[in-house]
Amino acid sequence: MQRLMEQLRAPQTEQLPSYNSITNAANSAAATAASVVPRGNRGPNSTAQRRKGMALTAASAVAFAVMALLVQVLDSRGYTALQTMFWRGVVQSIGALVVCLVRGVQPLRVIGDWKRFRWVLMRAVFGSIGHVLYYMALARMAMGTATVLFFTNPLFTAAFARWLLHEPLPPRAAWLMAGALGGVVLVAAPLSPLSLAVGAVPLQWALLALLGAASTALAYTSIRIAGRLVHPMVHVMYFGVIAAVGALVLSRATGQPWKMPENSLAGWAPVAGVGVSALTAQFLMNWGLQLAHAAPVVMVRNSTVAISFVLDIIVYQTVPSLLGTVGAVLITVCAILISR
Numbered sequence: 001m002q003r004l005m006e007q008l009r010a011p012q013t014e015q016l017p018s019y020n021s022i023t024n025a026a027n028s029a030a031a032t033a034a035s036v037v038p039r040g041n042r043g044p045n046s047t048a049q050r051r052k053g054m055a056l057t058a059a060s061a062v063a064f065a066v067m068a069l070l071v072q073v074l075d076s077r078g079y080t081a082l083q084t085m086f087w088r089g090v091v092q093s094i095g096a097l098v099v100c101l102v103r104g105v106q107p108l109r110v111i112g113d114w115k116r117f118r119w120v121l122m123r124a125v126f127g128s129i130g131h132v133l134y135y136m137a138l139a140r141m142a143m144g145t146a147t148v149l150f151f152t153n154p155l156f157t158a159a160f161a162r163w164l165l166h167e168p169l170p171p172r173a174a175w176l177m178a179g180a181l182g183g184v185v186l187v188a189a190p191l192s193p194l195s196l197a198v199g200a201v202p203l204q205w206a207l208l209a210l211l212g213a214a215s216t217a218l219a220y221t222s223i224r225i226a227g228r229l230v231h232p233m234v235h236v237m238y239f240g241v242i243a244a245v246g247a248l249v250l251s252r253a254t255g256q257p258w259k260m261p262e263n264s265l266a267g268w269a270p271v272a273g274v275g276v277s278a279l280t281a282q283f284l285m286n287w288g289l290q291l292a293h294a295a296p297v298v299m300v301r302n303s304t305v306a307i308s309f310v311l312d313i314i315v316y317q318t319v320p321s322l323l324g325t326v327g328a329v330l331i332t333v334c335a336i337l338i339s340r
Contacts, residue, residue, distance in 0.1 A: 049291050049292070050291065050292045050293075052291055053287070053288040053289070053290070053291030053292030053297060054288065054292055054296070054297065054300055055288075056284045056285075056287050056288035056291070057284065057285060057288035057289075057292070057297045057300040057301050058300055058303065059284050060280075060281045060282075060283075060284035060285040060288060060301060061281075061300065061301055061303045061304040061307055062304075062307055063277050063278075063280040063281035063284065064277075064278075064281040064285075064301070064304040064307075065304045065307035065308045065311055066273075066277045066311075067088075067273075067274055067277035067278050067281060068304070068308055069308070069311055069315065070270050070273045070274045070277060071084055071274060073270045074087075074270055074271065074274065077270075078259055079259055080251065080256050080259075081135035081136075082132070082135065082247045082248075082250050082251040082254075082256060083247070083251060083256070083258070083259055084274065085131060085132070085135065085243055085244075085247040086243075086244050086247035086248050086251065087261075087271045087274065087275060088240075088243065088244075088274045088275050088278050089239075089240040089241065089242075089243035089244030089245075089247060089275075090240070090244045090275065091240075091271070091272055091274070091275020091276060091278075091279070092236060092237075092239070092240035092243070092275045092278045092279045092282065093236075093237050093238075093239075093240030093241045093244060094240075094275075095240075095275060095276060095279040096233045096234075096236040096237035096240060096279055096283075097237050099233050099279075099283075100231070100233050100234065100237060103231075103233070105231045105233060105234065107231075107233070107234045107237050107238070110230060110234055116226050116227070116229060116230055119222045119223075119225045119226035119230075120222075120226055120230055120234060120235060120238050121238065121242075122218065122219070122222040123219045123220075123222040123223055123226070123235055123238070123239060124219075124235075124238040124239040124241070124242035124243070125219075125242055126215045126216070126218040126219040126222065127215075127216060127219035127239050127242075127243070128239065128242045128243040128246045128247075129212075129215045129246075130153075130212045130213070130214075130215035130216035130218075130219060131212070131216070131243070132212075132246065132247070132250065133208045133209065133211050133212030133215060134150045134208075134209060134212040134213075134216075136205075136208055137149070137150070137205050137206070137208045137209035137212065140205045149206055149209035149210050149213065150209050150210075150212055150213050150216075151181070151184045151213070152181065152210065152213045153213035153214070153216045153217045153220075154177055154180075154181065154217075155177070155181070155217075156213055156214045156216075156217030156218075157217040157220050157221060158174075158177065159217075160217050160218060160221040161221050161224065161293065164221060164225065165221070165224055165225065167224075167293045168293075173296055176334045176337055177296075177334070179330060179334045180303075180330065180331050180334035182327075182330065183326075183327040183329075183330030183331035183334065184327065184331060185327070186323045186326055186327025186330065220289060220297075223235060223286055223289045223290065224289055224290070227290075232282075232283050232286035232287040232290065233283055235282070235286045236279060236282040236283050236286065239282060240275075240278075240279075285297075285301060288300075303331055
């Protein structure tokens with residue numbers, strides 16, 4: 001692992017074609033050769049490209065919020081967190097494979113390039129571990145408290161991206177990230193920091209949520225390291241496979257009774273919906289990470305909290321608190337400013 005870190009920090013001179021040249025390679029080899037960028041410079045090469053990455057991430061946040069809403073539906077029907085994760089992984093991986101085949105992308109080809117495939121696996125493994133730890137914390141902590149702790153992942157992402165990729169973090173972006181994280185606290189659990197301080201939240205479960213945030217941050221950073229030669233749908237497919245297998249193994253190991261969807265449209269619709277929304281969210285998120293720096297992208301992704309806040313009002317007619325409303329506005333404003 002130490003040798004791997006030293007290799008990452010060493011100057012990179014290898015030349016890589018851009019993501020757009022990959023999708024057009026069959027039609028124009030010249031376009032591929034013309035759009036070569038240095039491997040060590042995986043950051044955005046234009047303001048327009050960066051803004052596109054932020055817009056894709058904002059759309060991803062909407063898809064994530066829809067997925068969270070459907071997860072609540074499955075929870076009300078008796079599905080455990082691991083079972084929901086299993087079905088999400090199955091639908092997500094199958095859907096990603098179909099999209100890859102339709103678009104002419106060969107997801108198995110990356111296996112032969114270990115230099116890149118290790119980061120694809122890292123994204124899948126650490127992403128799955130992060131969500132498992134988050135679900136474990138949710139089972140033993142208040143949802144708001146666990147969410148506050150888990151949504152600290154932009155701080156970890158910024159640290160990992162700066163350490164491994166030497167990505168800059170301007171003071172303005174740092175202040176906006178801090179403001180948005182403050183908004184997350186206001187929306188999800190206004191009293192959670194106090195609860196943690198006085199011991200109302202067991203420390204071991206709080207640490208699990210924080211470890212989940214750090215693990216997810218490593219997953220996001222690995223997408224940047226893998227570079228643009230890895231199609232976003234390839235990341236989505238392998239993440240779905242690892243998530244499904246891991247959730248199934250853990251569910252069996254813990255002796256959870258298995259629940260199958262009812263054999264009807266109403267029974268399968270939310271199960272398929274979780275997978276499809278996760279597929280869409282992950283694809284847009286991965287694409288955005290390939291076009292813009294990791295830390296601000298993940299911060300815009302956290303606008304899911306504000307979107308979920310609005311959906312909760314519309315769907316469940318929840319009366320918002322004043323602090324929650326202020327937090328939702330704060331997250332939205334910071335996400336808009338950080339994307340400019």
